[in-house]
Amino acid sequence: MLIQKIKPPKPEVFLYNYQLLIIFEIVNLYIYIFIILADVFIGFYGLFKKRFSFLYLKLFPFFLLISLTAELIGIYFIYVLKRHSNLFIYNPFSAFEFVFYIWLLRAIIRNKLVKKILIVLLVLYPIGAGINIYFFQGINGFHSITYAVGCLLIITFSTYYFYELFLIPEPVNLLFEPAFWICTGLLFFYSCTFPLFGLSNIVTSLPRIIINNIEIIINMLNSLLYLMFSIAFLCTIRKTK
Secondary structure, three states, X not given: OOOEOOOOOOOOOOHHHHHHHHHHHHHHHHHHHHHXXXXXXXXXXXXXXXXXXXXXXXXXXXXXXHHHHHHHHHHHHHHHOOOOEOHHHHHHHHHHHHHHHHHHHHHHOOOHHHHHHHHHHHHHHHHHHHHHHHHHOOOOOOOHHHHHHHHHHHHHHHHHHHHHHHHOOOOOOHHHOHHHHHHHHXXXXXXXXXXXXXXXXXXXXXXXXXXXXXXXXXXXXXXXXXXXXXXXXXHHHHHOO
């Protein structure tokens, strides 16, 4: 989650709206962190109870723990240390997220050719993201180019997963299919955030009150994404009882 320190608008401009936004954003942030924390708890519960048979589910709790740590560090720098940005944390972390999701999609997708393509992307994407973050757009500027590329990759291969579902001859109970919930969350989240983050240089030039509303929407989308991960864990734990 990208967090930037909120600067109050001029006193005469929508002051009551601004105060309401601050309260709503803080509440939204607490909900978001709580959902990630619940994901971590549920994930490790399923892992310790040996309810997960797939490797990507066994590694998912550790990924979520890293995500929670990154989010808390970002919040600490903004709200405690009063920094104006957490991009120096969010840039490398978001690149790491894309690498993990590409690996996860490779584990889920069945087609051998697509799996080989994803292996190549596992090598090329972190190299490209690292070069862009540290040498082109900079660690203190949002890596909108490689983020947009990552969004397109996740959207493309999540969509391909659903295409493979239609090719399966036998019926599949999607309610108990963790890959379905994970890919649903990924597809929805990155389809919605692609235009927001991909055009971040334009978005940042908008009035501050509009940016605040966009940040709230992004937090809500994040919460929905991690809620999908919770369902993926729960349906697996329930299925293996």
